[in-house]
Amino acid sequence: MDIRGYIASLNITLPNALFALALAVVSFLVIHGALALFRRRLDQLSDEWAHRPVAEILRRTLARTSNLVVFATSILIGLSALDLPPPWNARVSHLWFVTVGLQLAIYLHSAIKVTAKRYFLTHDRGHGGVDAQVTVAHTLIIWVLQTSVWVIFALALLANLGVNITTFVASLGIGGIAIALAVQNVLGDLFASLSIALDKPFEVGDFIAMGDISGTVEKVGLKTTRIRAQSGEQIVISNAELLKNTVANYKRMVTRRIVYNLRAHPDTPPAAASRVPTAIAGIIGKHEKVRFDRAHLSKYTQDYIEYEIVYTMLDADYDLFMNTQQAIILASMQMFADLGISTAPRAQQLLLQEAAEPGAAELPNDPRARHPAALRSLPKGA
Numbered sequence: 426m427d428i429r430g431y432i433a434s435l436n437i438t439l440p441n442a443l444f445a446l447a448l449a450v451v452s453f454l455v456i457h458g459a460l461a462l463f464r465r466r467l468d469q470l471s472d473e474w475a476h477r478p479v480a481e482i483l484r485r486t487l488a489r490t491s492n493l494v495v496f497a498t499s500i501l502i503g504l505s506a507l508d509l510p511p512p513w514n515a516r517v518s519h520l521w522f523v524t525v526g527l528q529l530a531i532y533l534h535s536a537i538k539v540t541a542k543r544y545f546l547t548h549d550r551g552h553g554g555v556d557a558q559v560t561v562a563h564t565l566i567i568w569v570l571q572t573s574v575w576v577i578f579a580l581a582l583l584a585n586l587g588v589n590i591t592t593f594v595a596s597l598g599i600g601g602i603a604i605a606l607a608v609q610n611v612l613g614d615l616f617a618s619l620s621i622a623l624d625k626p627f628e629v630g631d632f633i634a635m636g637d638i639s640g641t642v643e644k645v646g647l648k649t650t651r652i653r654a655q656s657g658e659q660i661v662i663s664n665a666e667l668l669k670n671t672v673a674n675y676k677r678m679v680t681r682r683i684v685y686n687l688r689a690h691p692d693t694p695p696a697a698a699s700r701v702p703t704a705i706a707g708i709i710g711k712h713e714k715v716r717f718d719r720a721h722l723s724k725y726t727q728d729y730i731e732y733e734i735v736y737t738m739l740d741a742d743y744d745l746f747m748n749t750q751q752a753i754i755l756a757s758m759q760m761f762a763d764l765g766i767s768t769a770p771r772a773q774q775l776l777l778q779e780a781a782e783p784g785a786a787e788l789p790n791d792p793r794a795r796h797p798a799a800l801r802s803l804p805k806g807a
Contacts, residue, residue, distance in 0.1 A: 441507055449503030456495050460487060482539050489535040494528045522585045530578040537570045565647075566619065610665075614648040617664035621645055626668075631676040635667065678741040682718075683750065687757055688729040690767040697764050698722060698730060704764070705734055708756040712749050714739045728771050 467484040501524060504517050545563045583590050605612060622645070627633050631642050633652070640654040650667055652660040687705075689698070702720040709717040716737045724731035736753075738746050761768055 445503040445506050447503075448506050449499045452502040453496060453499035456498065457492075460490055460495075463487065478540075478543060481543065482536055485539045486532050486536045489531050491528060491531060494524055494531075497524045498528075519585060523582060526578055526582060530574055533574045534571050537574070538567055541567050541570070563622075610663075611648065613665040614663050617668050618645065618647050620668060621650075621664060626672055627674050627676075631674050634673040634675065635670045638662070675741075675743075681738040681741050681746055682735070683738065683746070684733065684735050685750070685754075686723075687732045687734065687761075688768060688770070689732075689761065690769055691725070691727060691730055691771055693730060693766050697766055700764060701732055701760070701766070704760045705732070705757065708753055708760065709734075709736050712752065714745065715749060 464484065464487050467480060467487075497520070501517060501521055509517065541563060580590050580594065583593075621627070627642055629642050629644060633639065633642060638652065638654070638660055640652040640660060642650065643653050643659070644651045645664070647664075649661050649663055652662065654660055687701075689701075702722070705720040706717050709715055716739060718735040718737060720732060720734045722730060723733040738749065758768075
């Protein structure tokens, strides 16, 4: 049957055809004009509203409206006004699904890209731009989501056309499970890399410590993270293993709290001992970027007395901390010397005693008497 036979089988009169054509033209103009007007209103929003997420996503998503889809939609609206025989009305229904589904997939494709890009830019604001780690995660997430959209659209299209996709979907599920089990370690490191990129427990250039491992992060890849240790070697650790442990990030330290102890001789006079906390407060207070917290006599034993001193560095720089700590300790030594306080511990006495020789005279019961063979070291005057 030729084209004239197909047209004749539709039983469409000339007035009906002209009406459908006019309706299609009017529909095209209305749809195109409405989209243009809506996009123009979005462009005319104030700066405060224009940079909001919803407005930006709508503006960029609507810009991906396909004129071909608008034209096809207008034709379908015109055909819907006709009373078509059964084979043709089913085909028009399928075309409706293809047209609307295709445009929705295009919208979702664009919205995913815009939303993900905005999220990563906002999340990385203040860090000097988007690093390579964020770029990789950004690209991977967008690819996975956009691919999912098109796969779902293709499956829905096949189902709408009457294709049985149940077996196909089941096969995909079984194959996916088999592949996931085969590469579960790789997938674990991959998702760990995405977690690092999104959550940002550390970034490239941060100094981190994890158990016995410490160093500067050089690169966060899809499977491993590379750390440059202080001794110079590069440490490569899988992302999944890295996230299983507690990570200390020293670069994000804002302040540094220091606790240290000073010990003195237990025979220090109370008057001199009571002056130490005040003197320590004065020593620490002379330094910049340092806040004195407290100084107390915390222990008193027969061997020593101990002071506990606490102060806070307002700058987390490690070199500044070491220079300040050194200056405070040297000043504390001079302060002890000025107050006449000894830092030497109490002298210890050691008494060595051997078993008495056979036939030697027994020691008297008087504890003050000592057998010469049983003594090796006694303090002077004992």
